[in-house]
Amino acid sequence: MTPEFSRNHFELxxxxxxxxxxxxxxxxxxxxxxxxxxxxRFASASEAERRVAMQWAARANEAYRTLRNPVDRARYLLGLxxxxxxxxxxxxxxxxxxxxxxEWREAVAQGRADRDEAALEGLRREIHAERxxxxxxxxxxxxxERNYDAGCSLVRKLRFLDKIEAEIDDALEAMxxxxxxxxxxxxxx
Amino acid sequence: xxxLQISEPGESPExxxxxxxxxxxxxxxxxxxxxxxxxxxxxxxxAEGRVLLPSIVHYGAxxxxxxxxxxxxxxxxxxxxxxxxxxxxxxxxxxxxxKYGALPYRFVDAPGMVAIETAAGLRSPVQVSADILKALxxxxxxSLGGELHGAVVTVPAYFDDSQRQAxxxxxxxxxxxVLRLLNEPTAAAIAYGLDNxxxxxxxxxxxxxxxxxxxxxRLTRGxxxxxxxxxxxxxxxxxxxxAIAMHWRxxxxxxxxxxxxxxxxxxxxxxxxxxxxTQESADAQVTLTWGQQLHLGLTRREFVEISAPLVQRxxxxxxxxxxxxxxxVSQVDGVVLVGGATRxxxxxxxxxxxxxREPLVNxxxxxxxxxxAAIQANALAGNRAPGDDWLLLDVIPLSLGLETMGGxxxxxxxxNSTIPVARxxxxxxxxxxQTAMAIHVVQGERELVSDCRSLARFELRGIPxxxxxxxxxAVTFQVDADGLLSVSAxxxxxxxxSSVVVKPSYGLTDxxxxxxxxxxFEHAQADRDARALAEQRVEAEGLAAALRAALxxxxxxxxxxxxxxxxxxxxxxxxxxxxxxxxxxxxxVESLNRASESFAARRMDRSVSxxxxxxxxxxxxxx
Numbered sequence: 001m002t003p004e005f006s007r008n009h010f011e012l013x014x015x016x017x018x019x020x021x022x023x024x025x026x027x028x029x030x031x032x033x034x035x036x037x038x039x040x041r042f043a044s045a046s047e048a049e050r051r052v053a054m055q056w057a058a059r060a061n062e063a064y065r066t067l068r069n070p071v072d073r074a075r076y077l078l079g080l081x082x083x084x085x086x087x088x089x090x091x092x093x094x095x096x097x098x099x100x101x102x103e104w105r106e107a108v109a110q111g112r113a114d115r116d117e118a119a120l121e122g123l124r125r126e127i128h129a130e131r132x133x134x135x136x137x138x139x140x141x142x143x144x145e146r147n148y149d150a151g152c153s154l155v156r157k158l159r160f161l162d163k164i165e166a167e168i169d170d171a172l173e174a175m176x177x178x179x180x181x182x183x184x185x186x187x188x189x
Numbered sequence: 190x191x192x193l194q195i196s197e198p199g200e201s202p203e204x205x206x207x208x209x210x211x212x213x214x215x216x217x218x219x220x221x222x223x224x225x226x227x228x229x230x231x232x233x234x235x236a237e238g239r240v241l242l243p244s245i246v247h248y249g250a251x252x253x254x255x256x257x258x259x260x261x262x263x264x265x266x267x268x269x270x271x272x273x274x275x276x277x278x279x280x281x282x283x284x285x286x287x288k289y290g291a292l293p294y295r296f297v298d299a300p301g302m303v304a305i306e307t308a309a310g311l312r313s314p315v316q317v318s319a320d321i322l323k324a325l326x327x328x329x330x331x332s333l334g335g336e337l338h339g340a341v342v343t344v345p346a347y348f349d350d351s352q353r354q355a356x357x358x359x360x361x362x363x364x365x366x367v368l369r370l371l372n373e374p375t376a377a378a379i380a381y382g383l384d385n386x387x388x389x390x391x392x393x394x395x396x397x398x399x400x401x402x403x404x405x406x407r408l409t410r411g412x413x414x415x416x417x418x419x420x421x422x423x424x425x426x427x428x429x430x431x432a433i434a435m436h437w438r439x440x441x442x443x444x445x446x447x448x449x450x451x452x453x454x455x456x457x458x459x460x461x462x463x464x465x466x467t468q469e470s471a472d473a474q475v476t477l478t479w480g481q482q483l484h485l486g487l488t489r490r491e492f493v494e495i496s497a498p499l500v501q502r503x504x505x506x507x508x509x510x511x512x513x514x515x516x517x518v519s520q521v522d523g524v525v526l527v528g529g530a531t532r533x534x535x536x537x538x539x540x541x542x543x544x545x546r547e548p549l550v551n552x553x554x555x556x557x558x559x560x561x562a563a564i565q566a567n568a569l570a571g572n573r574a575p576g577d578d579w580l581l582l583d584v585i586p587l588s589l590g591l592e593t594m595g596g597x598x599x600x601x602x603x604x605n606s607t608i609p610v611a612r613x614x615x616x617x618x619x620x621x622x623q624t625a626m627a628i629h630v631v632q633g634e635r636e637l638v639s640d641c642r643s644l645a646r647f648e649l650r651g652i653p654x655x656x657x658x659x660x661x662x663a664v665t666f667q668v669d670a671d672g673l674l675s676v677s678a679x680x681x682x683x684x685x686x687s688s689v690v691v692k693p694s695y696g697l698t699d700x701x702x703x704x705x706x707x708x709x710f711e712h713a714q715a716d717r718d719a720r721a722l723a724e725q726r727v728e729a730e731g732l733a734a735a736l737r738a739a740l741x742x743x744x745x746x747x748x749x750x751x752x753x754x755x756x757x758x759x760x761x762x763x764x765x766x767x768x769x770x771x772x773x774x775x776x777x778v779e780s781l782n783r784a785s786e787s788f789a790a791r792r793m794d795r796s797v798s799x800x801x802x803x804x805x806x807x808x809x810x811x812x
Contacts, residue, residue: 014801031412035580036800037793039609039670043368043569044208044338046732047779048786052793054669058611065607169512176508 008080009063019077019142021067030064070135071158074142074151083148085155097157104164112171124168131161208338210368210570211329212376212562215318215342215356217276217398217425218529220244221556222325223563224333228574230380230560230567233332240556242328244398246320247271248309256324268293268452270308274427275321277399278303278314279359280351288423290431293448302355315359322363339366341566343558345400346372347420347506347586349632350644350674357671368569370671373397374404375415375583376561377527380552382408382579389522390416392510394540394548395558396503397528399425403507405514405521411579417513417605418586419506426462426530429496433458436495437485443477450477457485465489466532493535500539507543513605524548529555582607585672591664592629592638594619601666604634608672613665615681622654626662630676649678651685722771729766729778733759736785739792746791758784 010017013029035041037056042049066072075085093101104123111120134154141150212230214221219241223232232240239258247260248270255263264271272294278286283298295306304313322342330337342360344353353370360367374393381387388408395402402420406413434454438444443454457473464471465487472486511518524540526548531537541547552560565581567573584607590600591614601614618626626649633641652660661681668674679686736759744752758781765777 011801012797031410031580032800033797034582035578036796038580038582040369040565040569040581044571044731046735046785046789047782048789049735049793051786052789054609054667055611056793056797057670058609058667061607061610062612173508173512 009066009076012059012063013067015067017077017080019074019139021073023068026064026067030060033060070138071155071162074138074155074158077142078148078151078155081148083152085152087156087159093156093160094153097160101160101164105167108164108167108171111168112174115175117172117175120168120172124165124172127161127165127168131158131165134158134161207572208570209329209333209335210338210340210563210566210572211325211333212341212371212559212564212566213322213325213343213360213365214373214376214559214562215276215322215344215359216244216558217274217400217427218244219398219555220321220325221559222329223556223559224329225563225567225572230563232556232559233329235328242321242324244275244321245271245273246275246317248307248312250308252309254309254320256320265449265453265456268448269295271452272305272307272312272317273452274399275314275317277423277427278305279318280349280353280355281314285423290435291448291451293451301351315355315362318356318359319362322360322365326363326365337365338570339368339566341369341371341376341562341569342367343371343373343376343562344672345395345397345420345422346374346402346404346415346418347400347422348672349422349587349642350589350672351642352422353672357673367671368566370673371562371565372402372404372415372418372583372672373400373558374402374418374527375406375413375581376559376565377525377552377557378404378406378408378413378561379564379579379581380557380561381525381549382413387523390516390520392507392521392524392544393527394503394507394524394531395420395527396530396536397425398530399423399427401425401503401506403503403510405510405516412582413579414582415584415605415607416516417510418584419510419513420586421502421506424499424502426528428499429462429530429533430455430458432495432499433462433487433492436487436491437483441483441485447478453477454485461485461487462492462533465492466534489535496533496535500536503536504539504543518544521546526550527554527557583670583672584608585610585668587632588634589630589632589644589666589668589674590641591616592631596638598631598633598636598638598641601664602668606668608668609670611665611667613663616662616664617658618652618655618660618662619657621657623657623660624652624654625650626652626678628664628676628678630666630674644674645676647676647678649680649685652680653683653685655682718771722769722774725771725774725778726766729762729774732778732781733762733766736781739785739788743788743792743795746795747788751788755781755785755788 008017013026013033015021015026015029034057037053037060039050039053039057042053066076078085104127107123108120111123134157138151138154138158141147141154211222211224221232221240221242223230234240235242242257243261245257245260245264247255247263247267249255260271264273277289280302282301283296283303286292286296286303297304297306297311299313302313304311326337340360342356342365344356348356357367357370374395377393377395378391390405390407393404393406400420400422401424402418404418405416407416437454443450453475457475461471461473470486470488472484475483475485477483521544524544524546526537526540531554537548568577584605585602586604588600588604589602590598593599599614602610602612616626627646628649629638629646630644631638631641632644635641649662662678663681664676664678666674666676677686736755740752740755747755762777762781765774768774
């Protein structure tokens with residue numbers, strides 16, 4: 001049977017339901033909970049208890065993973081408030097952000113084509129700075145302002161930043177592999 | 190009893206209650222068994238005082254299996270019946286094995302995994318591994334003077350689901366109660382971390398005989414948290430031997446050497462490789478089957494050159510693991526070398542150069558995995574000493590997903606997710622009136638299904654006819670603490686359900702294991718029944734005692750009726766325990782387990798609620 005999980009992620013970890021979050025308290029709460037429910041604590045217990053432990057530990061991992069990441073935490077919190085960030089369906093973005101997106105995409109393609117590590121690293125720093133700014137806006141929107149529509153829009157933008165950052169990392173990684181050359185040459189015939 | 194550990198973690202059972210538990214490192218070239226005795230872990234030696242058991246099995250025409258040094262001695266003269274490095278074949282098909290180059294075996298293409306035709310008949314890699322594990326079980330039981338309660342068996346962190354399942358099957362076949370499959374680098378980290386009371390971020394670089402793992406771990410206040418892992422489950426010390434043998438084949442014009450000659454060349458290559466650890470050059474004499482005497486030599490410089498591509502192949506996964514852990518090289522506080530192959534000086538140099546620091550080698554790289562596994566086994570068996578309250582959080586190495594339209598993979602659980610993990614994804618029908626959906630489970634990082642490893646296929650049937658896109662099919666992936674996957678699917682509007690424990694197509698069912706165990710000629714029928722009965726009695730006794738303690742502690746969570754039902758279950762279990770029907774007893778254990786599930790869930794809920802309440806009180810400022 002599935003245990004009844006009526007608690008949301010915040011409640012499960014004994015934390016206030018809020019976007020602002022003390023990272024150290026989150027980690028402490030997570031470790032306390034895992035220390036109590038992890039299957040390793042029940043390795044010699046009955047089948048029923050081992051199964052329950054596995055379900056709880058999976059739940060604890062999910063809660064921790066979600067709350068640890070600011071964008072995931074915002075999306076989850078918005079969901080609790082009844083707002084859908086609509087990242088799959090709602091692609092409407094303000095025109096200036098769309099323009100910015102196109103510029104970044106072109107810069108990644110250019111950096112990749114030129115094998116220009118410095119340019120890509122620079123772009124990554126730029127995006128990192130942009131992310132910091134959006135996250136503080138997000139904190140304000142979901143905190144004192146309670147502007148959940150703005151929160152949804154910021155989550156969508158941040159998700160885009162995640163994607164572009166992953167593209168940059170892929171390009172840099174491909175370069176690193178290439179530079180170390182022949183790393184892919186088979187050692188045997 | 191185990192149940193009491195919920196309220197009293199760290200409570201150690203009385204010495205006479207200590208359960209015999211071992212850690213087993215089932216390696217490509219060598220295997221070891223270790224245990225914790227008087228609070229320190231040690232590897233158990235054979236009668237001659239040797240702790241390493243060569244992972245080699247020789248099969249004779251009489252059906253007998255010889256394991257270890259005896260089998261090693263047969264490798265050169267009877268290579269086709271002497272299985273070496275069987276770990277490389279676990280959960281692997283003919284196409285995978287072909288990549289390993291010239292091997293002296295007669296492979297048979299069995300569904301899902303190759304099998305080897307030997308003088309004793311067809312042997313799957315699972316059976317060969319079980320023979321090795323059995324030899325270690327016997328060694329441990331003789332040395333410890335009793336039957337084992339259970340074992341932690343290690344696997345490369347980068348093993349996929351098929352390879353893990355195959356390993357667990359092998360352990361069951363060897364008569365072991367598997368307490369946990371543990372990742373090798375994590376085992377090494379336990380041995381190191383607990384030995385040195387270390388804190389910080391560590392990279393465990395584990396190059397074994399046939400597998401390479403790199404794990405990034407964070408150790409803080411008794412928690413071992415794996416941040417990321419990567420590797421290559423087909424790269425190891427064996428490849429360095431192959432590279433040397435290949436070099437000689439080319440330089441001595443031995444392109445079509447026979448199976449026996451291949452084995453002889455490889456044995457000479459291994460000796461030379463090992464000697465080059467301390468010498469600048471080494472040589473070996475080999476007599477080929479047609480009588481030709483060969484004088485083979487190699488300098489360290491030549492070795493460095495011909496093996497450079499192999500050394501390089503370890504660095505790609507290392508970079509990826511760091512990236513997934515979101516760490517720069519400079520943020521790593523220590524690098525630990527594990528596995529015999531890390532003894533090679535030029536490999537150590539490459540690792541030191543990559544990380545910009547000298548790696549740690551203060552524990553024997555060949556024993557450290559077994560020692561860590563023994564420590565974990567001791568804890569899982571409930572033998573923790575007071576205060577010995579550490580926790581291990583490991584990850585899955587490869588993403589798990591489903592095939593979607595166009596042969597693309599939809600990832601459901603990304604790599605490096607902390608286990609256990611459960612995740613559901615919703616899918617829908619694409620045709621009007623569609624009543625069944627094929628579910629294809631795959632593992633890997635690539636976007637195309639054809640580039641990933643296929644784990645299982647099953648069908649959800651009985652979906653009521655609806656227009657395309659109306660059905661809501663939730664597919665749930667669940668990975669347990671062993672890193673093993675089970676998948677279930679459910680149509681949400683009607684509740685039609687279907688589920689599958691993901692088993693590779695060769696995967697053994699409980700009945701098949703039972704049949705194979707019966708087929709063994711180790712015990713007479715009566716002995717086997719007696720053993721099964723003894724095992725079930727221990728199980729039943731444990732369950733009854735645990736449930737009584739739970740009722741005592743948390744009986745108020747149950748209604749009068751529920752409590753009476755569980756008490757009746759315990760009474761009938763006690764009655765079955767006094768009988769001699771081991772099957773009936775097993776059924777009674779299973780039935781009581783099922784009946785107590787809801788109680789177990791409520792107890793866990795209470796335990797968590799109390800902890801939360803306790804913490805809130807703690808956090809009230811005292812001033």
